[in-house]
Amino acid sequence: MAGSAGAPVEPSARARAVERRLRESPGPPDGWRTYSPARPRRRTGWYMTGLAAAVALLAVALFPQQVVGWFEGDDSGQDAAPSAAESLRPREAPDAEPRLRPTVSEPFRGSPAAHWADGAAGITVPPAKATGWMEAAQVERALRQSRDFLVASGLDPRVLRGERPTKAIAQVNPHQKDVQEYFRTALSSTAPTERTDPLLLFSRFRPDQARLVGDVVKTRGRLTYREGGRGAVEVTADVTFVYPVAPAADGGRDAEVVRTIVRREVVMSWDDPAEVVTEPGTMSLLSYTLHMTNGGCSGPTGYFVPPFGTAAGQPATQDRRVDPYDRSEPIDTGDDTAMGKGCATADRS
Numbered sequence: 001m002a003g004s005a006g007a008p009v010e011p012s013a014r015a016r017a018v019e020r021r022l023r024e025s026p027g028p029p030d031g032w033r034t035y036s037p038a039r040p041r042r043r044t045g046w047y048m049t050g051l052a053a054a055v056a057l058l059a060v061a062l063f064p065q066q067v068v069g070w071f072e073g074d075d076s077g078q079d080a081a082p083s084a085a086e087s088l089r090p091r092e093a094p095d096a097e098p099r100l101r102p103t104v105s106e107p108f109r110g111s112p113a114a115h116w117a118d119g120a121a122g123i124t125v126p127p128a129k130a131t132g133w134m135e136a137a138q139v140e141r142a143l144r145q146s147r148d149f150l151v152a153s154g155l156d157p158r159v160l161r162g163e164r165p166t167k168a169i170a171q172v173n174p175h176q177k178d179v180q181e182y183f184r185t186a187l188s189s190t191a192p193t194e195r196t197d198p199l200l201l202f203s204r205f206r207p208d209q210a211r212l213v214g215d216v217v218k219t220r221g222r223l224t225y226r227e228g229g230r231g232a233v234e235v236t237a238d239v240t241f242v243y244p245v246a247p248a249a250d251g252g253r254d255a256e257v258v259r260t261i262v263r264r265e266v267v268m269s270w271d272d273p274a275e276v277v278t279e280p281g282t283m284s285l286l287s288y289t290l291h292m293t294n295g296g297c298s299g300p301t302g303y304f305v306p307p308f309g310t311a312a313g314q315p316a317t318q319d320r321r322v323d324p325y326d327r328s329e330p331i332d333t334g335d336d337t338a339m340g341k342g343c344a345t346a347d348r349s
Contacts, residue, residue, distance in 0.1 A: 083115040085124045086222050086327070089238075093326035097348070102257040104213055107244030111259060111349070112325045113218035116242070120151050122219030123239055132227040133272040139233055142270040143223055145171060145281065146235045154203045154241050154264065155217055162303065165202045173271070173282045186302070197300040201288050203241060203262060206303045210245040213257055218242040220327070230275040234286070237266045240327060247308050258306040259349045261293040261324040265331050289331045293324040297343035323347045 083094075100110035108114040116122050125147055128140035152159070152168035159165045169183055186198040198204060205212070221239030228234030240263040246255040267286040271278050278284070296305030322344045 082117060083112075083220070085117070085122075086220055087124055087126070088222075090328050092328050093323050099348075102213075102244060102259060104246065104253050104255055104257060107213045107216075107257050107259070108218060108242070111242065113220075113242040113259070116218040116220045118216050119155050119219060120147060122221065123147050123150060123237070124222040126223060126225070131225060132231040132233045133274070134233050134270070139225065142233050142235060142283070143225065146223055146237060146268050146270075146283070149268065149283075150237055150239055150264075150266070153201055154239070154262070155219075157212070157215070159202055160205055160212055160217075160243070161207045162204050168202065171282055173276075173278045173284045175277045175279070176284050179285050189302070192300045192302045194300055198302050199292075199295075199300070199304065200290055201266070201285075203243065204303045205243075205245060205260075205306075206301075207248060209248055210304070210306050210308075211248045211251075213244040213246050213255075228269055228286075231272045232276070233270040235268045235270065235283075237264065237268070238327070238330070239264055240325070243304070245306050256308055258294050258308060260295045260304050260306050261346075261349065262295065262304075263291045263324070263327070263331060265289040289333055291324075291331050293322070293346045294349055321345045321347050324349065 094112035094115075097110050097112060097114070102109055102111070125143050128136050128143060130136045131139050134142065149168055149171045152171065153165055156165065156167065159168070164187060172179055172183075174180060182196065185196045186192055186200075189196060192198065219239055219241050221237065223235055223237050225233055225235045240261065243260045243262070244257055245260060246257050250256070266288045269284040269286050271284055273280075276284070292304065294306055296303075296307075298305070324346055325348065
């Protein structure tokens, strides 16, 4: 039956769908050919980064030395990250450092020693265990006293100024006649020989010629031990000392700084008192070997002689090069530069 005129007409399904879509979309519908561009990205950050990089590259090109100086404190100055303690012989020399001259304020810059420990802290002492005639606690004490000898002979400020190494001598067996004679001769002679040079055991500078810069000496090395003859505990020290020094007469902040680098191998015997005549708390010296750089090339004087001024440019007497920081091999006692004899050209200082 047909509806009456004026009656409401029910919308079709299509019309209802269009109406619902219009309600849900607040704006006009997109045409099928229209294009909505993406929101533009801000490039300010990348632009500024690129500009900064360009300025940095230009600065390096125009002022390379100054730019290196900005970063020298991180790589080769006083605040350089410390190296791990040396517990075994290294396999190779330390990595190269930027070639920067030492200064009074930064005496170790440009040197591997900038990463080394200060003083006695750079000498590694191994764990102790019963060896020879000693129990573990006795070995521990012998190792500690062995390091004390190195401190007394190579780090004591008074000894470095040329004073008598009384503490170090007190640790040596007074009944070891040959060594006691060496002490008497070496420390009293005004003209020491290669065999009686006090530098073989003690680090010394003439106070009227050189002064230590600051109060820090950098060290790197270790102690090892084994059972020796007659049940003794034989301790071997292999330590490199780096002494920054300046001319004694120049106390200014712009004074020339030279690093005297000394490597020592000292073998000490803590003897069984039942087998060897000795005194409690003392040891016998079995051997001592020295290798030095920037310590003098002439005959023995009893003191290190840093090459200040024009002496620093004089050619070496030996036609070969050495790296004074290379600890990967034992000291070659057949080398003319060992035991303070002769000179070679140092790759770095």
